[in-house]
Amino acid sequence: MNYLIPLMVIFPIFAALLINLFGKHNKTIKILSFIVAIILPLITLFASYGLHFFGGHKPLIDTNITGLPTYITSTNLYSMHPAITYSFTPLTKVFIFIMCIIVFLSVFSYLTSEKKASGSFLFLVFMGTAAVSAMILSDDLFNMYVFFEIAALVQTGIVIASKAEDNYETALKYMILGSIGGPMLLLGITILLAITGSVNITDIAIIISTVLIKSPISKAVVLFSFALILFGWLYASGFPPFHVIKSSLYSKSESYGSSILQAMSLLTLVAFLIAMARMFYLINIFNGAILIVSIIAMILGVSMAVMQTDFRRMIAYLSVGELGFVGLGFGLGTKFSMTAGLFQGINEMIVTALLFLGLGSVVYLTNTSNIRKLGGLISKSESMAIMVLLGGFAMAGVPPFNGFRSKFMIIHAALLAGYPEVAVIAILISIATFFVFVKALHGIYLKPQPNDLEFVHDSIPKSVIFSVAVLTIMCLILGLYPEIVTVPISQALGGLII
Amino acid sequence: MIEVILVIIVTLIASILTLLQEDLLKVAILSGISAVGIAVLFQILLAPDVALTQAIVGGAITPVFIALAIKKTQRMEGE
Amino acid sequence: MMISTQLLCLFAAGALIIIGLFAAIFIDNIIKKVVGLSFIEEGVNLFIICLTYKEGGIVPILAPGMNVNWFAQNAAYPLPQALVLTSIVIGASTLAVILALTMFLYKKYGSLSAHEILNNKYDMGDEE
Numbered sequence: 017m018n019y020l021i022p023l024m025v026i027f028p029i030f031a032a033l034l035i036n037l038f039g040k041h042n043k044t045i046k047i048l049s050f051i052v053a054i055i056l057p058l059i060t061l062f063a064s065y066g067l068h069f070f071g072g073h074k075p076l077i078d079t080n081i082t083g084l085p086t087y088i089t090s091t092n093l094y095s096m097h098p099a100i101t102y103s104f105t106p107l108t109k110v111f112i113f114i115m116c117i118i119v120f121l122s123v124f125s126y127l128t129s130e131k132k133a134s135g136s137f138l139f140l141v142f143m144g145t146a147a148v149s150a151m152i153l154s155d156d157l158f159n160m161y162v163f164f165e166i167a168a169l170v171q172t173g174i175v176i177a178s179k180a181e182d183n184y185e186t187a188l189k190y191m192i193l194g195s196i197g198g199p200m201l202l203l204g205i206t207i208l209l210a211i212t213g214s215v216n217i218t219d220i221a222i223i224i225s226t227v228l229i230k231s232p233i234s235k236a237v238v239l240f241s242f243a244l245i246l247f248g249w250l251y252a253s254g255f256p257p258f259h260v261i262k263s264s265l266y267s268k269s270e271s272y273g274s275s276i277l278q279a280m281s282l283l284t285l286v287a288f289l290i291a292m293a294r295m296f297y298l299i300n301i302f303n304g305a306i307l308i309v310s311i312i313a314m315i316l317g318v319s320m321a322v323m324q325t326d327f328r329r330m331i332a333y334l335s336v337g338e339l340g341f342v343g344l345g346f347g348l349g350t351k352f353s354m355t356a357g358l359f360q361g362i363n364e365m366i367v368t369a370l371l372f373l374g375l376g377s378v379v380y381l382t383n384t385s386n387i388r389k390l391g392g393l394i395s396k397s398e399s400m401a402i403m404v405l406l407g408g409f410a411m412a413g414v415p416p417f418n419g420f421r422s423k424f425m426i427i428h429a430a431l432l433a434g435y436p437e438v439a440v441i442a443i444l445i446s447i448a449t450f451f452v453f454v455k456a457l458h459g460i461y462l463k464p465q466p467n468d469l470e471f472v473h474d475s476i477p478k479s480v481i482f483s484v485a486v487l488t489i490m491c492l493i494l495g496l497y498p499e500i501v502t503v504p505i506s507q508a509l510g511g512l513i514i
Numbered sequence: 515m516i517e518v519i520l521v522i523i524v525t526l527i528a529s530i531l532t533l534l535q536e537d538l539l540k541v542a543i544l545s546g547i548s549a550v551g552i553a554v555l556f557q558i559l560l561a562p563d564v565a566l567t568q569a570i571v572g573g574a575i576t577p578v579f580i581a582l583a584i585k586k587t588q589r590m591e592g593e
Numbered sequence: 594m595m596i597s598t599q600l601l602c603l604f605a606a607g608a609l610i611i612i613g614l615f616a617a618i619f620i621d622n623i624i625k626k627v628v629g630l631s632f633i634e635e636g637v638n639l640f641i642i643c644l645t646y647k648e649g650g651i652v653p654i655l656a657p658g659m660n661v662n663w664f665a666q667n668a669a670y671p672l673p674q675a676l677v678l679t680s681i682v683i684g685a686s687t688l689a690v691i692l693a694l695t696m697f698l699y700k701k702y703g704s705l706s707a708h709e710i711l712n713n714k715y716d717m718g719d720e721e
Contacts, residue, residue: 158676165683169690176694184701188623188694189711195630195687196617199637202680203610206637209673210644518598522605529609529632533616538624545628552609552635555602559646560653560669564677568638571685576631579685580624583692587699591622 020063021104022070024112025150028056032142039135046127049138053123056145057116065104067155073099092223097216101155105511106504107290107358111283112149114362117490118279118369119145121483125373126272128479129380137177141276144170148283157205157215160287164201164252167284168194171265171277178269186268190261193251197258201248207241208295221294229298242296246305249292253285254336255313255343259320263332267385271376274328275369278335282365285339286358289346293354294512307347311441314340318448327375327456328385334449335368338411344438345426353429355506360422362501363494367411367419370487374404377476377484378460382469387456392465397476401461403488408457410491412450418494425502518558525551536591538584546577602643609636623695623705627688634684638677645670 031052038044076084077095088094123141127133147167154160168190175187209215211234212223228234249255254262262281266274289306296302317337324330342364345357377400378393379385394401410417413424423446430439494501528548535541549572556565609632616629646669653671655664698710 158679162679162683165687169687172690184694184698185711188691188698191687191691191694192617192626192630195691196614196633198683198687199610199633203637203640206641206644206673209641215672215676515596515598518601522601525605526608526612529612532628533612533620533625538622541625541628545631548632549635552639555605555639556642558598559602559642560650561642561645561674561677562652562654564638564642564674564681567678567681568635571681572631572635575685576688579689579692580628583624583696586696587624587705591625591705 018064018066018068020059021066021068021102021153024059024063024104024153025102025146027059028052028142028146028149032139032146035135035142036139039139042132045135045138046133049123049133049142050127052142053116053120057113057120060109060113060116063104063109065106065109068102068104069097070100070102092219095222096214096219097155100159101216101218102150102153103155104153105508107508107512108152110362110501110504111152111286114365115145115148115279115283117486118365119276121486122272122275122369122373125477125480125483126270129477134177137174137273140170140173140177141273144174144276144280148280148287152283152287154287155217157208157217157220157291159215160291161198161202161205164248164284164288165194165198167280168198168252171280174273174277175265175269178273180268180270183268186261186264190265193258193261197248197251200244201251204241204244204248207237207244211237211241217291217294224295225298235299238296239299239301242292242299242302245288245292246309249285249288250309252288253281253339255309255339256316259313259316259333259336263317263320263329263336266332266335266372267326267328271328271372271379274332274376275372278332278368278372279365282339282342282361285342286361289343290512293346297349303347303349305347306343307438310340310343310347311438312340313337313343314441314445318445318452321452322448325387326385327378327387327460328372330387330452330456331368331371331375334411334452335364337445337449338364338368340445341423341426341442344442345429348426348429348433348435348438350429350433351506351509353426353433354509355502356422356425356429358505358509359498359502360419360426363410363418363422363491366487366490366494367407370407370484370491371404371411373480373487374400374407374484375460377480380476380480381471381473383472387459389466389469390460391463391469392461394461395465397481400476400481400484401457403481403484404461405457406488407484407491408450408453410495412453413446414450416492416495418491418498421495421498518555521551521554521558525555538589538591539581542577542580542584545580546573549573549576597648599643599646599648602639602646606636606640606643609633609639612636621706621708623707623710624692626707627691627695630691631684631688634680638680638684641673641677641680645673 035045035049075095075097147163150163151160172187172191175183208220212220228238251258314337317333321330321333342357342361345353410419413419427439427442525548528544532541532544553565553569556568613629613632617626620626650667650669653668702710
């Protein structure tokens with residue numbers, strides 16, 4: 017059923033507008049958003065793979081129009097995509113499905129733990145889901161840019177809607193940086209449009225690899241546009257130099273918000289990374305640039321995480337460091353390493369959502385996120401403490417969890433590609449992640465409870481425990497049977513990267 | 515050709531002067547002038563529909579937004 | 594070297610982007626920073642429109658009775674023009690959000706200085 021493909025974007029936008037309309041009726045929006053959050057992953061499951069051309073404008077080669085002149089049939093014009101194209105592959109299916117599951121669990125815990133649901137927050141959540149789904153589905157660079165800007169506005173909005181202190185400052189800073197990053201991305205896209213005459217990624221990839229790469233002048237122009245798109249990508253995904261603002265964005269929103277925010281920036285990262293890999297893989301500095309940025313992100317993320325006393329910021333920095341592994345997979349440049357990188361992306365999304373939701377319960381109980389003021393919370397809920405511990409293991413790469421599988425694959429790929437140094441760095445970063453995590457967990461759960469610790473709520477809502485349990489089980493399943501995800505990813509990659 | 519050069523010079527000088535003002539209301543007005551200059555350039559470059567949008571958004575709506583923000587905050591820069 | 598309209602406008606676009614970047618990075622006042630950001634947007638838009646220009650061409654609107662082949666050979670390229678319309682609206686909405694945040698933060702800090710509002714006190718980890 018191919019018409020379900022655009023529905024993945026249209027349905028959440030429509031639902032978001034509807035929820036915003038009923039903003040004052042608490043019960044209505046609660047029921048409405050719960051239903052929408054259930055339907056979202058189902059759409060992804062039932063849609064069949066294929067391409068969707070908006071307005072039905074297929075490339076001429078796929079239509080039955082005959083008698084066209086030779087100056088059309090013998091050139092690239094014949095296979096050019098005239099419409100905005102959405103392509104739904106096993107790869108996009110996996111990413112959008114997991115994103116929708118995380119949205120469902122976050123919205124579910126939000127609806128049950130807050131007395132009064134905020135219509136604008138739910139509006140932003142569904143709008144963001146639509147934006148990132150469109151970004152990863154779309155085969156059209158300008159379409160990606162539009163949804164990139166919408167995603168940036170939504171992320172700012174989620175931070176503004178939270179009750180954390182200093183959230184407005186963070187939002188303003190993110191917007192100002194975004195107003196530099198967005199136009200730079202647009203400029204890069206425009207330069208590609210100018211030299212290829214199209215904004216479709218497939219067309220651009222064919223033209224660059226057959227024509228433009230051959231002459232040194234046009235290669236320099238392509239390189240320039242690559243640099244500009246890279247800048248926009250760094251901003252959107254929170255790689256250095258934007259790691260500080262991205263991690264403060266995560267820590268200034270509610271736990272439900274941050275688990276969605278990190279999933280959104282991961283999908284943005286993956287969407288643009290795949291697009292860049294398809295267009296620029298023949299440029300010899302592409303792999304090197306991604307590799308260097310990723311290694312810097314890993315090192316900075318973990319080393320900044322060590323210094324934090326606020327555990328939300330600590331998780332935020334750790335997740336930025338984990339994103340480095342995704343880039344690492346693409347930087348190594350083999351098909352195996354890219355599969356490993358994307359697999360790591362999925363694991364990172366699940367594990368970080370688990371940690372934000374699980375440790376969000378600590379904020380729910382005590383209204384503080386400073387590790388020094390906390391302690392002894394294991395007496396409140398043993399099950400939550402154990403699940404958060406398991407999530408930390410999954411993030412650091414302890415068998416049998418999913419993080420171990422993907423990190424092992426990346427290290428293996430690094431050795432196969434002839435970069436033993438990168439493998440050593442990756443192992444060291446994993447150990448450091450483990451160390452940081454154990455320190456935080458000891459401070460929150462095991463250390464004797466301080467006398468002045470006051471509790472706002474007495475117990476954690478059952479729904480949050482349920483959500484975290486589902487995420488833990490997903491970690492375990494992906495750790496035991498990684499083929500569920502890696503096989504579709506490597507199949508789809510074989511078709512995408514020429 | 516001469517009118518293109520003239521419009522470009524007006525646009526660029528308006529945008530530089532915008533950044534040199536102490537009075538923020540003048541910033542709003544001068545940014546509107548530079549936006550209208552760009553709208554004229556759009557018209558010269560054979561894009562009349564874009565020129566219309568740019569003239570309305572850049573020449574009227576954006577300066578009004580900025581002026582409203584100044585009304586709610588402060589008018590002079592260094593207070 | 595012949596100086597064409599297109600080249601002049603490309604130069605103007607580049608100058609606007611550089612002026613905007615300068616304002617966004619070095620000017621302290623947030624309102625002026627925002628104006629600089631809108632200059633970057635406008636510069637990029639102007640750059641896109643420059644690409645569509647055709648020396649001695651016509652506006653890409655097909656009037657009734659026009660020869661289609663002649664029109665296709667002489668009209669400017671309309672796709673980027675459609676993209677710029679979207680881009681202008683995005684720029685305006687981003688600007689509105691930034692100004693709204695600025696107004697809110699002015700109530701808290703009593704100042705429009707980016708240095709006072711956005712200093713990095715919470716980026717160093719520990720506040721106490």
